[in-house]
Amino acid sequence: MPTVCFNADLCVMTKFSALISGKWKPILLYLVQHGINRFNLMHGYMPTISKKVLTEQLRELEADGLLHREEIKVKAPKVVVYHLTEKGASLRKLIDEIISWCMEHMKDEIPQDLLAIFRQSPPAFVQAP
Amino acid sequence: MPTVCFNADLCVMTKFSALISGKWKPILLYLVQHGINRFNLMHGYMPTISKKVLTEQLRELEADGLLHREEIKVKAPKVVVYHLTEKGASLRKLIDEIISWCMEHMKDEIPQDLLAIFRQSPPAFVQAP
DNA sequence: ACAATAAGTTACCAAATGGTTACCTTTAAC
DNA sequence: GTTAAAGGTAACCATTTGGTAACTTATTGT
Numbered sequence: 001m002p003t004v005c006f007n008a009d010l011c012v013m014t015k016f017s018a019l020i021s022g023k024w025k026p027i028l029l030y031l032v033q034h035g036i037n038r039f040n041l042m043h044g045y046m047p048t049i050s051k052k053v054l055t056e057q058l059r060e061l062e063a064d065g066l067l068h069r070e071e072i073k074v075k076a077p078k079v080v081v082y083h084l085t086e087k088g089a090s091l092r093k094l095i096d097e098i099i100s101w102c103m104e105h106m107k108d109e110i111p112q113d114l115l116a117i118f119r120q121s122p123p124a125f126v127q128a129p
Numbered sequence: 130m131p132t133v134c135f136n137a138d139l140c141v142m143t144k145f146s147a148l149i150s151g152k153w154k155p156i157l158l159y160l161v162q163h164g165i166n167r168f169n170l171m172h173g174y175m176p177t178i179s180k181k182v183l184t185e186q187l188r189e190l191e192a193d194g195l196l197h198r199e200e201i202k203v204k205a206p207k208v209v210v211y212h213l214t215e216k217g218a219s220l221r222k223l224i225d226e227i228i229s230w231c232m233e234h235m236k237d238e239i240p241q242d243l244l245a246i247f248r249q250s251p252p253a254f255v256q257a258p
Numbered sequence: 259a260c261a262a263t264a265a266g267t268t269a270c271c272a273a274a275t276g277g278t279t280a281c282c283t284t285t286a287a288c
Numbered sequence: 289g290t291t292a293a294a295g296g297t298a299a300c301c302a303t304t305t306g307g308t309a310a311c312t313t314a315t316t317g318t
Contacts, residue, residue: 207295
Protein backbone atom coordinates (compact mmCIF):
# COMPACT_ATOMS: atom_id res chain seq x y z
CA MET A 1 0.00 0.00 0.00
CA PRO A 2 1.50 3.35 -1.01
CA THR A 3 2.11 5.98 1.63
CA VAL A 4 1.03 8.77 -0.75
CA CYS A 5 -2.61 8.89 -1.81
CA PHE A 6 -4.41 11.05 -4.32
CA ASN A 7 -7.81 12.53 -3.73
CA ALA A 8 -9.66 14.30 -6.53
CA ASP A 9 -11.39 16.60 -4.06
CA LEU A 10 -8.04 18.05 -2.96
CA CYS A 11 -6.67 18.21 -6.49
CA VAL A 12 -5.67 21.67 -7.68
CA MET A 13 -6.91 20.87 -11.17
CA THR A 14 -10.33 20.03 -9.77
CA LYS A 15 -10.52 23.56 -8.39
CA PHE A 16 -9.29 24.98 -11.67
CA SER A 17 -11.87 23.01 -13.62
CA ALA A 18 -14.59 24.36 -11.37
CA LEU A 19 -13.42 27.84 -12.32
CA ILE A 20 -13.61 27.46 -16.08
CA SER A 21 -15.82 24.50 -16.87
CA GLY A 22 -19.16 26.25 -16.79
CA LYS A 23 -20.34 25.82 -20.34
CA TRP A 24 -20.34 29.54 -21.17
CA LYS A 25 -17.69 30.89 -18.82
CA PRO A 26 -14.67 31.19 -21.14
CA ILE A 27 -16.87 32.97 -23.68
CA LEU A 28 -18.21 35.32 -21.02
CA LEU A 29 -14.73 36.26 -19.82
CA TYR A 30 -13.71 36.92 -23.40
CA LEU A 31 -16.75 39.07 -24.16
CA VAL A 32 -16.39 41.14 -21.00
CA GLN A 33 -12.72 41.68 -21.80
CA HIS A 34 -13.79 43.05 -25.16
CA GLY A 35 -16.36 45.46 -23.79
CA ILE A 36 -19.42 43.26 -24.31
CA ASN A 37 -20.25 43.78 -20.66
CA ARG A 38 -24.00 44.15 -20.18
CA PHE A 39 -26.61 41.48 -19.71
CA ASN A 40 -28.69 41.92 -22.83
CA LEU A 41 -25.68 42.86 -24.92
CA MET A 42 -23.99 39.57 -24.00
CA HIS A 43 -27.23 37.76 -24.61
CA GLY A 44 -27.28 39.17 -28.12
CA TYR A 45 -23.86 37.66 -28.82
CA MET A 46 -24.90 34.30 -27.35
CA PRO A 47 -28.35 33.69 -28.77
CA THR A 48 -28.57 30.10 -27.57
CA ILE A 49 -28.00 30.70 -23.87
CA SER A 50 -31.05 31.15 -21.66
CA LYS A 51 -31.36 34.13 -19.35
CA LYS A 52 -31.45 31.81 -16.37
CA VAL A 53 -28.14 30.17 -17.24
CA LEU A 54 -26.56 33.49 -18.21
CA THR A 55 -27.44 34.86 -14.77
CA GLU A 56 -26.09 31.74 -13.07
CA GLN A 57 -22.77 31.76 -14.89
CA LEU A 58 -22.25 35.48 -14.30
CA ARG A 59 -23.02 35.08 -10.59
CA GLU A 60 -20.56 32.20 -10.30
CA LEU A 61 -17.82 34.11 -12.11
CA GLU A 62 -18.47 36.95 -9.67
CA ALA A 63 -18.38 34.63 -6.65
CA ASP A 64 -15.05 33.23 -7.90
CA GLY A 65 -13.60 36.73 -8.09
CA LEU A 66 -13.21 36.78 -11.87
CA LEU A 67 -15.85 39.39 -12.69
CA HIS A 68 -17.09 42.45 -10.88
CA ARG A 69 -20.77 43.34 -11.16
CA GLU A 70 -21.76 46.98 -10.95
CA GLU A 71 -25.33 48.22 -10.80
CA ILE A 72 -25.50 51.74 -12.15
CA LYS A 73 -27.99 53.71 -10.06
CA VAL A 74 -29.86 55.53 -12.77
CA LYS A 75 -33.64 55.87 -12.51
CA ALA A 76 -34.30 54.28 -15.91
CA PRO A 77 -34.54 50.52 -16.30
CA LYS A 78 -31.65 49.29 -14.11
CA VAL A 79 -28.30 49.17 -15.85
CA VAL A 80 -25.68 46.62 -14.83
CA VAL A 81 -22.10 46.59 -16.05
CA TYR A 82 -19.62 43.76 -15.66
CA HIS A 83 -15.85 44.01 -15.85
CA LEU A 84 -12.89 41.73 -15.30
CA THR A 85 -11.09 41.73 -11.98
CA GLU A 86 -7.30 41.38 -11.98
CA LYS A 87 -7.70 37.68 -11.35
CA GLY A 88 -10.14 37.51 -14.26
CA ALA A 89 -7.76 39.36 -16.57
CA SER A 90 -4.94 37.07 -15.58
CA LEU A 91 -7.12 34.03 -16.21
CA ARG A 92 -7.89 35.42 -19.67
CA LYS A 93 -4.16 35.38 -20.44
CA LEU A 94 -3.87 31.78 -19.26
CA ILE A 95 -6.87 30.83 -21.37
CA ASP A 96 -5.13 32.32 -24.41
CA GLU A 97 -2.17 30.03 -23.71
CA ILE A 98 -4.49 27.06 -23.35
CA ILE A 99 -6.10 27.97 -26.66
CA SER A 100 -2.67 28.11 -28.28
CA TRP A 101 -2.01 24.60 -26.99
CA CYS A 102 -5.35 23.44 -28.39
CA MET A 103 -4.61 24.97 -31.79
CA GLU A 104 -1.42 22.92 -31.89
CA HIS A 105 -2.61 19.64 -30.39
CA MET A 106 -6.31 19.40 -31.17
CA LYS A 107 -6.19 20.44 -34.83
CA ASP A 108 -8.56 17.68 -35.86
CA GLU A 109 -11.33 18.92 -33.59
CA ILE A 110 -11.05 22.59 -34.53
CA PRO A 111 -12.59 23.93 -37.75
CA GLN A 112 -10.03 24.84 -40.45
CA ASP A 113 -11.19 28.43 -40.80
CA LEU A 114 -10.78 29.10 -37.11
CA LEU A 115 -7.26 27.66 -37.21
CA ALA A 116 -6.43 29.95 -40.13
CA ILE A 117 -7.82 33.06 -38.43
CA PHE A 118 -6.00 32.13 -35.24
CA ARG A 119 -2.65 31.85 -37.02
CA GLN A 120 -2.98 35.42 -38.26
CA SER A 121 -4.21 37.16 -35.11
CA PRO A 122 -4.25 34.94 -32.03
CA PRO A 123 -6.93 36.23 -29.69
CA ALA A 124 -9.20 37.49 -32.43
CA PHE A 125 -12.77 38.54 -31.91
CA VAL A 126 -14.23 35.40 -33.41
CA GLN A 127 -15.40 32.08 -32.07
CA ALA A 128 -12.50 30.72 -30.06
CA PRO A 129 -12.82 30.87 -26.27
CA MET B 130 -28.16 42.36 -33.50
CA PRO B 131 -24.47 41.47 -33.69
CA THR B 132 -23.07 39.81 -36.78
CA VAL B 133 -20.74 37.63 -34.68
CA CYS B 134 -22.28 35.00 -32.44
CA PHE B 135 -20.75 32.72 -29.86
CA ASN B 136 -21.72 29.11 -29.44
CA ALA B 137 -20.42 27.08 -26.53
CA ASP B 138 -20.53 23.89 -28.59
CA LEU B 139 -17.97 25.31 -31.03
CA CYS B 140 -15.84 26.85 -28.29
CA VAL B 141 -12.25 25.62 -28.16
CA MET B 142 -12.29 25.78 -24.37
CA THR B 143 -15.31 23.49 -24.29
CA LYS B 144 -13.26 20.88 -26.11
CA PHE B 145 -10.34 21.46 -23.77
CA SER B 146 -12.57 21.11 -20.72
CA ALA B 147 -13.87 17.82 -22.05
CA LEU B 148 -10.24 16.66 -22.19
CA ILE B 149 -9.32 17.41 -18.59
CA SER B 150 -12.49 17.75 -16.59
CA GLY B 151 -13.06 14.12 -15.78
CA LYS B 152 -12.76 14.10 -12.02
CA TRP B 153 -9.65 11.89 -11.91
CA LYS B 154 -8.01 12.63 -15.24
CA PRO B 155 -5.29 15.11 -14.22
CA ILE B 156 -4.26 12.77 -11.41
CA LEU B 157 -4.17 9.82 -13.79
CA LEU B 158 -1.96 11.63 -16.29
CA TYR B 159 0.38 12.60 -13.46
CA LEU B 160 0.58 9.08 -12.06
CA VAL B 161 1.23 7.50 -15.45
CA GLN B 162 3.95 10.06 -16.11
CA HIS B 163 5.58 8.96 -12.86
CA GLY B 164 5.48 5.28 -13.66
CA ILE B 165 2.32 4.43 -11.72
CA ASN B 166 0.97 2.87 -14.85
CA ARG B 167 -0.99 -0.29 -14.06
CA PHE B 168 -4.61 -0.67 -13.10
CA ASN B 169 -4.33 -2.01 -9.58
CA LEU B 170 -1.23 0.05 -8.88
CA MET B 171 -3.10 3.24 -9.75
CA HIS B 172 -6.05 2.05 -7.75
CA GLY B 173 -3.76 1.71 -4.73
CA TYR B 174 -2.77 5.36 -5.04
CA MET B 175 -6.39 6.46 -5.43
CA PRO B 176 -8.26 4.48 -2.80
CA THR B 177 -11.52 6.38 -3.21
CA ILE B 178 -12.06 5.79 -6.92
CA SER B 179 -14.19 2.83 -7.97
CA LYS B 180 -12.92 0.34 -10.51
CA LYS B 181 -15.77 1.23 -12.80
CA VAL B 182 -14.88 4.91 -12.86
CA LEU B 183 -11.16 4.18 -13.12
CA THR B 184 -11.83 2.07 -16.21
CA GLU B 185 -14.03 4.76 -17.71
CA GLN B 186 -11.54 7.56 -17.19
CA LEU B 187 -8.66 5.49 -18.56
CA ARG B 188 -10.71 4.57 -21.63
CA GLU B 189 -11.62 8.19 -22.27
CA LEU B 190 -8.01 9.34 -21.91
CA GLU B 191 -7.09 6.63 -24.41
CA ALA B 192 -9.86 7.66 -26.81
CA ASP B 193 -8.64 11.26 -26.61
CA GLY B 194 -5.13 10.19 -27.55
CA LEU B 195 -3.54 11.09 -24.22
CA LEU B 196 -2.75 7.58 -23.00
CA HIS B 197 -1.78 4.40 -24.75
CA ARG B 198 -3.06 1.11 -23.34
CA GLU B 199 -0.91 -1.95 -23.82
CA GLU B 200 -1.98 -5.48 -22.92
CA ILE B 201 1.06 -7.60 -22.24
CA LYS B 202 0.42 -11.06 -23.63
CA VAL B 203 1.74 -13.16 -20.85
CA LYS B 204 -0.21 -16.24 -19.78
CA ALA B 205 -0.49 -15.21 -16.15
CA PRO B 206 -3.31 -12.94 -15.00
CA LYS B 207 -3.45 -10.39 -17.82
CA VAL B 208 -1.09 -7.46 -17.39
CA VAL B 209 -1.96 -4.03 -18.80
CA VAL B 210 0.43 -1.10 -18.94
CA TYR B 211 -0.48 2.49 -19.71
CA HIS B 212 1.84 5.21 -20.88
CA LEU B 213 1.57 8.79 -22.04
CA THR B 214 1.40 9.57 -25.73
CA GLU B 215 3.23 12.65 -27.01
CA LYS B 216 -0.01 14.58 -26.80
CA GLY B 217 -0.44 13.36 -23.23
CA ALA B 218 3.07 14.38 -22.27
CA SER B 219 2.56 17.79 -23.80
CA LEU B 220 -0.71 18.17 -21.91
CA ARG B 221 1.11 17.30 -18.69
CA LYS B 222 3.42 20.27 -19.31
CA LEU B 223 0.47 22.57 -19.87
CA ILE B 224 -1.16 21.27 -16.69
CA ASP B 225 2.00 22.16 -14.79
CA GLU B 226 1.66 25.73 -16.09
CA ILE B 227 -1.99 25.79 -15.08
CA ILE B 228 -1.03 24.57 -11.61
CA SER B 229 1.55 27.36 -11.38
CA TRP B 230 -1.20 29.84 -12.19
CA CYS B 231 -3.41 28.29 -9.50
CA MET B 232 -0.64 28.48 -6.93
CA GLU B 233 -0.38 32.20 -7.62
CA HIS B 234 -4.04 33.11 -8.01
CA MET B 235 -5.99 30.63 -5.92
CA LYS B 236 -3.85 30.69 -2.80
CA ASP B 237 -6.88 30.84 -0.53
CA GLU B 238 -8.27 27.55 -1.84
CA ILE B 239 -5.03 25.61 -1.71
CA PRO B 240 -3.72 24.16 1.57
CA GLN B 241 -0.67 25.98 2.97
CA ASP B 242 1.52 22.89 3.11
CA LEU B 243 0.94 22.13 -0.56
CA LEU B 244 1.85 25.72 -1.47
CA ALA B 245 5.07 25.38 0.53
CA ILE B 246 6.03 22.08 -1.08
CA PHE B 247 5.23 23.49 -4.49
CA ARG B 248 7.49 26.51 -3.99
CA GLN B 249 10.44 24.21 -3.35
CA SER B 250 9.97 21.63 -6.09
CA PRO B 251 7.19 22.44 -8.55
CA PRO B 252 5.91 19.19 -9.98
CA ALA B 253 6.54 17.17 -6.84
CA PHE B 254 5.14 13.73 -6.27
CA VAL B 255 2.50 14.88 -3.82
CA GLN B 256 -1.15 15.84 -4.07
CA ALA B 257 -1.26 18.56 -6.68
CA PRO B 258 -2.70 17.60 -10.09
C1' DA C 259 -53.33 54.34 -19.97
C1' DC C 260 -50.16 51.26 -22.15
C1' DA C 261 -46.24 49.20 -24.18
C1' DA C 262 -41.29 48.74 -24.04
C1' DT C 263 -36.77 47.93 -21.92
C1' DA C 264 -33.17 46.08 -18.65
C1' DA C 265 -32.17 42.54 -15.94
C1' DG C 266 -33.53 39.20 -14.09
C1' DT C 267 -36.65 34.97 -11.32
C1' DT C 268 -39.57 30.64 -10.90
C1' DA C 269 -41.05 26.00 -11.63
C1' DC C 270 -40.09 22.25 -13.87
C1' DC C 271 -37.40 18.79 -16.88
C1' DA C 272 -33.56 15.77 -19.27
C1' DA C 273 -28.98 14.24 -19.77
C1' DA C 274 -24.48 13.54 -18.04
C1' DT C 275 -21.41 12.25 -14.30
C1' DG C 276 -19.74 9.77 -10.66
C1' DG C 277 -20.71 6.26 -7.20
C1' DT C 278 -22.01 1.34 -4.97
C1' DT C 279 -22.09 -3.46 -4.91
C1' DA C 280 -21.73 -7.68 -6.85
C1' DC C 281 -20.05 -10.49 -10.45
C1' DC C 282 -16.73 -12.28 -14.35
C1' DT C 283 -12.43 -14.46 -16.75
C1' DT C 284 -8.01 -16.54 -17.07
C1' DT C 285 -4.06 -18.74 -15.29
C1' DA C 286 -0.91 -20.11 -11.58
C1' DA C 287 -0.02 -21.59 -6.89
C1' DC C 288 -1.09 -24.51 -2.64
C1' DG D 289 -9.95 -28.48 -6.63
C1' DT D 290 -10.21 -24.36 -4.55
C1' DT D 291 -8.23 -19.89 -4.02
C1' DA D 292 -5.85 -15.72 -5.38
C1' DA D 293 -4.52 -11.96 -8.54
C1' DA D 294 -5.16 -8.81 -12.53
C1' DG D 295 -8.21 -6.18 -14.82
C1' DG D 296 -12.09 -5.47 -15.47
C1' DT D 297 -18.37 -5.53 -16.38
C1' DA D 298 -23.36 -5.03 -15.11
C1' DA D 299 -27.29 -3.13 -12.91
C1' DC D 300 -28.71 0.42 -10.54
C1' DC D 301 -28.86 5.14 -8.07
C1' DA D 302 -28.15 10.33 -6.66
C1' DT D 303 -26.48 14.73 -7.80
C1' DT D 304 -25.22 18.29 -10.81
C1' DT D 305 -25.72 20.89 -15.02
C1' DG D 306 -27.92 23.10 -18.45
C1' DG D 307 -32.33 23.98 -20.70
C1' DT D 308 -37.65 25.86 -21.53
C1' DA D 309 -41.20 28.86 -20.98
C1' DA D 310 -43.58 32.01 -18.48
C1' DC D 311 -43.58 35.70 -15.15
C1' DT D 312 -41.59 40.03 -12.49
C1' DT D 313 -40.26 44.98 -11.36
C1' DA D 314 -39.31 49.67 -12.09
C1' DT D 315 -39.31 53.53 -14.93
C1' DT D 316 -39.73 56.03 -19.21
C1' DG D 317 -41.60 57.28 -23.72
C1' DT D 318 -46.13 57.79 -26.67
